Amino acid sequence: MIPEIGHFSLWLALGVAFALGVVPMWAAARGRADWMAMARPLSYVLFALVSFASACLMASFIRSDFSVLYVASNSNTHLPLQYQIAGFWGGHEGSLLLWVQMLVIWMVAVSLFSRHLPREVLSRILAVMGLVSVGFLLFMLLTSNPFDRLFPVPADGRDLNPLLQDPGMVFHPPTLYMGYVGFCVAFAFAIAALIGGNLDATWARWTRPWTTVAWMFLTVGIAMGSAWAYYELGWGGWWFWDPVENASLMPWLLGTALIHSLAVTEKRGSFKNWTVLLAILAFSFSLLGTFLVRSGVLSSVHAFATDPRRGLFILAFLTIVIGSSFTLFAWRAPTVGLGARFALFSKETALLANNVLFMVAAAVVLLGTLYPLLLDALGMGKISVGPPYFDSVFLPLMIPTIFLMGVGPMARWKASSVPDLASRLKWALGATVVCAVVSGWLQGAIHLLATVGLLMAFWIFSSVATDLWERVRPEGKGFTEIRRKALLIPRALVGMMVAHIGVAMFCLGVTMVKTYEVESDVKMAVGDSTTVRGYSFAFKGVKDIQGPNYDATRATIEISRDGSKITELSPEKRIYRVQQNPMTEAAIAPGITRDLYVSMGEEVEGGAWIVRVYVKPFIDWIWGGCLVMAFGGLLAVTDRRYRRKTGVAV
Amino acid sequence: MKTRHKRLAIAAGVVLVIAAAAALILNAFQSNLVFFFSPSQIESKEAPVNRTFRLGGLVVAGSVKRTGVAVDFMVTDTAKSVPVHFEGILPDLFKEGKGVVAQGKLQDGVFVAKEVLAKHDENYMPPEAAEALKNAAKSNEKTAASIVMSK
Numbered sequence: 001m002i003p004e005i006g007h008f009s010l011w012l013a014l015g016v017a018f019a020l021g022v023v024p025m026w027a028a029a030r031g032r033a034d035w036m037a038m039a040r041p042l043s044y045v046l047f048a049l050v051s052f053a054s055a056c057l058m059a060s061f062i063r064s065d066f067s068v069l070y071v072a073s074n075s076n077t078h079l080p081l082q083y084q085i086a087g088f089w090g091g092h093e094g095s096l097l098l099w100v101q102m103l104v105i106w107m108v109a110v111s112l113f114s115r116h117l118p119r120e121v122l123s124r125i126l127a128v129m130g131l132v133s134v135g136f137l138l139f140m141l142l143t144s145n146p147f148d149r150l151f152p153v154p155a156d157g158r159d160l161n162p163l164l165q166d167p168g169m170v171f172h173p174p175t176l177y178m179g180y181v182g183f184c185v186a187f188a189f190a191i192a193a194l195i196g197g198n199l200d201a202t203w204a205r206w207t208r209p210w211t212t213v214a215w216m217f218l219t220v221g222i223a224m225g226s227a228w229a230y231y232e233l234g235w236g237g238w239w240f241w242d243p244v245e246n247a248s249l250m251p252w253l254l255g256t257a258l259i260h261s262l263a264v265t266e267k268r269g270s271f272k273n274w275t276v277l278l279a280i281l282a283f284s285f286s287l288l289g290t291f292l293v294r295s296g297v298l299s300s301v302h303a304f305a306t307d308p309r310r311g312l313f314i315l316a317f318l319t320i321v322i323g324s325s326f327t328l329f330a331w332r333a334p335t336v337g338l339g340a341r342f343a344l345f346s347k348e349t350a351l352l353a354n355n356v357l358f359m360v361a362a363a364v365v366l367l368g369t370l371y372p373l374l375l376d377a378l379g380m381g382k383i384s385v386g387p388p389y390f391d392s393v394f395l396p397l398m399i400p401t402i403f404l405m406g407v408g409p410m411a412r413w414k415a416s417s418v419p420d421l422a423s424r425l426k427w428a429l430g431a432t433v434v435c436a437v438v439s440g441w442l443q444g445a446i447h448l449l450a451t452v453g454l455l456m457a458f459w460i461f462s463s464v465a466t467d468l469w470e471r472v473r474p475e476g477k478g479f480t481e482i483r484r485k486a487l488l489i490p491r492a493l494v495g496m497m498v499a500h501i502g503v504a505m506f507c508l509g510v511t512m513v514k515t516y517e518v519e520s521d522v523k524m525a526v527g528d529s530t531t532v533r534g535y536s537f538a539f540k541g542v543k544d545i546q547g548p549n550y551d552a553t554r555a556t557i558e559i560s561r562d563g564s565k566i567t568e569l570s571p572e573k574r575i576y577r578v579q580q581n582p583m584t585e586a587a588i589a590p591g592i593t594r595d596l597y598v599s600m601g602e603e604v605e606g607g608a609w610i611v612r613v614y615v616k617p618f619i620d621w622i623w624g625g626c627l628v629m630a631f632g633g634l635l636a637v638t639d640r641r642y643r644r645k646t647g648v649a650v
Numbered sequence: 651m652k653t654r655h656k657r658l659a660i661a662a663g664v665v666l667v668i669a670a671a672a673a674l675i676l677n678a679f680q681s682n683l684v685f686f687f688s689p690s691q692i693e694s695k696e697a698p699v700n701r702t703f704r705l706g707g708l709v710v711a712g713s714v715k716r717t718g719v720a721v722d723f724m725v726t727d728t729a730k731s732v733p734v735h736f737e738g739i740l741p742d743l744f745k746e747g748k749g750v751v752a753q754g755k756l757q758d759g760v761f762v763a764k765e766v767l768a769k770h771d772e773n774y775m776p777p778e779a780a781e782a783l784k785n786a787a788k789s790n791e792k793t794a795a796s797i798v799m800s801k
Contacts, residue, residue, distance in 0.1 A: 235739070344656050356664050360671045367675060382686035382781060384704060386753075389682040393674045400667075521738045523718045582742045601739035604716050612739050 003068050006056025007147040013049035013100075014137040016042055020130030024123035028196070036123040043111045043126050046133065047104040054101050057094065057146055061087050066157050069150040070094060076159035076578050078549040086169045087160045089177075092310075093146035098173065099290065100136045102181040103129065110185060110210070117206065124192035125185075132184055135317045143310045159578035162550070168228030176221030176248060180286045182214025183251060186258060187283035190276045191325060194332040199272050204265035207279070209637045211262060215255045216633040222248050223626035231586050236519065236597050236614045238622055241390040246369045247289030250362045254282040257358035260351050268413060270339035270348055273329075274355065280329060284322045285362070291318050292369070343415035350408035357401045364393045395452075402456045402507070405500055406463030410470075424470070428462035435462070443516050443617070453511025460504035464497050492639035499632025502625045509621030518615045521601065525608035533615040535596060536560050540568075542609070550574040552585070555609065557598050559589065566596075571611075573600045595619050684753060688782035693730040697756055704753045705732060705761050707782045711746045725750060725761070727786035736763040749780070 020042040027035030057070075061084045066072040074090040089095045107129045114122055140146070160169075189207045193199040225245070230238045239245060258278040265275045291314045342348035368385040376382055410424060436454035440446040471489055474481035522530045529538035540556040552574040559566045569587035576583060586599035594617045601610030686704045687697040697703060710724035710731055721740060724731045734752055744750060744766060754763035 344659050349660065352660065353663065353667075356667050360667055364671060364675060382704075384684045384686070384753075385679075386682060386684055389678045392678045392682065393671070396674055397671060521719050584742055599739075602716075604718070610719055610739055 002056050002059050002063075003065070003147040003149065006053045006060075007145065009049045009053045009056070010137060010141055010145075010147075013046055013053065014134065014141060016046045016049060017130050017133040017137055020046060021127050021134050023127075024130075025127035028120040028123040028127070031120075033119060036119050039123040039126040040111045042130070043104075043107045046130070047108040050097075050100055050104045050133075054088075054097055057097060058085065058088055060147075061085060064157065066155075067149055067151070067153040068146075069148045070146045072150050072154050072157045074157070074160050076157040076549070078577070079157075079160055079165070080548050082167075082170055083160055083165050086164070086173075089173045090160050090164055090169070093140070093144045093148075095173065095177075096136065096140045096144055097146050098177055099181060100133055100140065102174070102177045103133050103136065103184060105178075106182055106185050106214075107133075110188075114206070118198075120196055121192055121198065124195055125188045128188035128191045129184060132188075132321070135321070139310075139313050139317065143313055156578070159549075159576065162574070162576040162579060162581050162583045163232065165549075165576075166228065166232055168224060168232065172221060172224040172228055175217055175224060179214050179216070179218025179221050180248065180251060180289065182210070182217055183255060183279075183283040183286050185210040185214065186279040187325070190279035191328065194276060194328050197332065197335060199276060199336050201266050201269050204262050204272075204275065205641075208259075208262045208266060209642045211255065211258055211279075212633045212637045215252070215259055216630040216637075218248070218252050218255060219626050219630045219633070222252060223623045223630075226626075227623045230619070231588055235599070235612070236586070236616065238513070238619065241368070241387045243369045244289075244293050246365045247292045250365050250369075251282050251285040251289060253358050253362040253365070254278060254285055257355045257362075258282050260354050260358075264348055264351050265339075268340045268342070268348060270342065271352070271355075272336050272339055273333045274352075276333070276336075277329060278355070278359075280322075280325045281359075284318075284325070285366075287314075287318050287321060291315060340414075342413070345411070345416050345418055345421075347408060347411040347413045347416065350404050350411050353404055354401065354408065357397055357404075361394065361397045361401075364397065365390065368393075399452065399456065402460060402503070405503065406459050409467050409496065409500070410463065425463060425466060428459070428466045431462040432458040443512070445516075447515050450511055450515035453507055453514070457504045457507035457511065460500055460507070464500050464504070468497060490639060490641075492636045492641075495632045495634070495636030495639070497632070498635055499629045502628030502630075502632055504625070505621045505628055506625030509618045509623075509625055512618035513616055513622070516617045517619075519612070520614075521610060521612050523604060523608050524611045525606060528608075530613060532613050534561055535566070535615060537598065537611075537613050539609070539611065542607075545572075547574065549578070550576045550583070553600075553603075555598075555600055555611070557587070557611070559596055569596070569598045571598045571600045573602075590620055592620065593618060686781075688785055689725060689727045689730040689732040690782075690786055692732050692756065692761070699756055702753060702755055702764070704751055705734070705763075706749070706751045707732075709744070709746050709748060709750050714746055725752065727782040729786040732761050733759070734761045734763050736766055740766055 020039065023042070024036055024039035027033075027038070059065075060068045060071050061075055062081070064071070064075060064077050064084070066075075070091060070093050071087070074087040074094070075084050079087070087094070089098045107126065110122075110125060110129070114125070117125075186207050189203065189210070193203045222245075225248070226238045229240070230236060258275065261271050261275045261278050264271045291311070368389050372383050372385055406425065406428065407421060410421060432455055435458040436451055437446065439454055439458075440450055443450075472482045472485040474485070518533050520530065520532055522528075524530065524539040526539060526541045529536055531537070536559065538558045538560070540558055542553050542555045545552050545554050552572040554570050554572045557569045557571065559569065567589045569589055571587040572585040574583045574585060575581070584599050584601075586597060588598075589596040594615055597612075597614035597616055599612045601612060603609050684702055684704055685698075686706060689705070689707050691697055692705070705725055707725040707727040710726050713722075713724040715722045720735065720737045722733065722735050723746075725734050726732075734754075736752070736754075751767040752761065752763035753765040753767070754761055756762075
């Protein structure tokens with residue numbers, strides 16, 4: 001019964017979503033307060049229905065109800081409980097339901113925290129979100145119903161893909177989706193403002209915290225996915241330029257541009273059209289990402305084998321959403337007006353340049369991702385665009401972006417003088433060069449590429465430090481005045497500095513790993529040892545162990561340096577009983593300045609194993625940097641002015 | 651500075667960024683696009699020498715031989731087979747008789763792979779491998795040749 005009830009509540013949800021999409025929109029156009037009042041209650045009902053359906057699917061998983069096709073294909077009675085729950089989003093149908101679930105969570109959050117918005121605006125925002133959920137609910141009900149029954153009922157399920165049986169599976173997809181779908185809020189605000197014609201600084205202030213929160217989730221979600229790939233896939237990479245990774249990176253790039261552009265719109269009233277365009281684009285790219293991942297057009301570790309109807313449906317939906325919002329934009333944008341003027345050298349220009357660079361970066365990723373699909377569709381042969389393309393185009397684009405990251409925050413609104421900026425930043429520049437050269441030298445070799453990366457990282461560190469110093473510099477009274485001044489810095493500004501420091505940490509991590517990592521694949525028998533970068537890895541032996549739903553061979557590898565033991569690692573080779581698939585579990589000894597990484601290949605003659613040994617300097621800084629970026633976002637949204645005026649508390 | 655000049659300067663800046671990106675892209679495309687070839691195409695000398703490309707097909711059953719860290723195996727599209735040499739750790743789902751995609755260069759008739767690609771689902775056939783099999787099946791029908799499965 002549970003699956004039927006869940007299915008039924010999805011149909012009800014579709015009806016409610018339709019009503020939410022149409023009634024408040026119409027009422028707002030006619031100025032009918034009585035009908036507009038329906039928007040918020042309808043959004044609560046929609047939330048309740050979708051959540052109920054999700055609970056039904058979750059219940060089917062926990063009860064191991066294999067009469068439900070989706071449960072039978074993604075779960076098993078021997079699967080540990082947390083992975084039975086995560087099995088919810090282990091396949092296509094469930095991840096769509098998760099998408100809609102996240103959307104209604106955002107919708108309810110908007111309903112709850114935006115009571116102060118004018119009635120018309122709130123009605124239109126909720127209506128737009130209602131219409132988006134109509135599209136996704138229809139998609140789910142027509143092509144990918146998670147509650148489809150299976151007959152005859154199998155005795156046991158096909159099990160969750162072993163690769164997904166990891167704590168990463170529990171947290172990564174929901175966080176990522178929360179971010180992905182969160183851009184729908186900025187989109188809905190933009191569409192509502194375009195329809196209502198009230199696009200101004202107030203609009204930007206309303207939109208900002210929502211965008212930042214979505215961006216935070218997306219940042220953390222992407223970082224989690226990357227860390228997961230690093231320890232789970234067994235070959236130590238942290239970013240593969242896989243099309244699906246790109247699908248989440250593109251909205252992130254546009255979201256980052258949007259956050260910066262919103263700052264200008266709020267503070268100075270400029271860039272209004274541009275900001276609206278970015279809001280539309282960011283969400284369009286989220287939808288495009290969904291299309292790329294869910295349509296089966298990609299060959300990727302994330303791709304599901306799917307039927308073509310799904311691709312067609314979501315492509316049509318994508319066309320409708322993007323087409324209609326751009327039409328609306330083209331129709332209404334000319335009425336928006338230009339906003340305040342600014343000089344050629346000013347904070348506005350720096351932020352504009354940031355926006356252009358981020359958009360071009362997103363376009364570069366888009367091209368690299370879609371080009372193979374395009375050629376294939378035109379029958380011009382199969383190609384793939386690999387990491388070298390992205391590396392060689394992306395890095396040159398990031399150099400000016402990061403240079404501006406140091407200059408932009410120091411520049412003044414309206415007009416800024418170049419000599420003044422240069423003299424304020426000269427110490428930062430000097431410190432940057434010295435630090436970059438010294439740290440390259442400490443690592444043992446100075447590479448051109450590494451130096452560029454280190455310059456970028458230290459440039460951010462030192463320019464943020466300069467910015468901070470200028471704000472707290474005492475005029476005589478010393479320490480107490482520094483403290484007093486530091487406490488006066490608005491929290492949003494502190495958030496920006498923290499986020500930028502996160503970027504610096506990220507740059508540092510990437511540069512160190514790219515340049516100084518050492519990898520070696522060696523054949524090791526018991527008693528053998530190998531030395532990588534001063535660390536000695538000794539193969540002590542293997543033993544068989546039994547997990548809850550797998551059998552594994554666990555190796556013991558002792559790591560020592562200069563004769564003294566550091567740690568012992570136990571990588572595993574697992575065979576999951578249901579699908580009989582082998583899985584590599586890498587073992588990692590993490591550290592602030594380096595990770596030691598060991599994973600097992602296959603067994604060869606004489607009980608020896610092929611073992612992969614890595615030393616990865618500073619790799620944890622990559623994800624640490626992302627977390628710091630997200631923390632900066634958190635500081636920014638908890639700034640007093642949002643708390644008071646918009647009541648967003650996160 | 652006049653407003654008109656200022657706008658011009660900004661527009662010029664934007665165009666410059668885009669032009670630079672376009673130049674970078676074209677340059678990167680020229681050297682980094684990886685084309686795909688099937689064993690039949692390699693046999694008929696369509697594949698480039700000394701340029702990285704991708705090879706897809708099925709791993710011939712019984713052809714996998716390990717010597718230390720190195721591994722040799724055959725990849726077939728059911729019509730023709732190509733020997734592949736790889737040094738390193740094969741992905742978990744690499745199995746005899748299953749689909750595989752390898753990236754590398756052709757050297758003296760042997761495909762020296764730098765990378766052997768992993769797929770995360772045993773029932774999922776890499777599109778490149780599927781394509782190779784499909785094409786081979788077509789040409790087999792045309793020539794009315796019988797499909798010789800290597801066993």
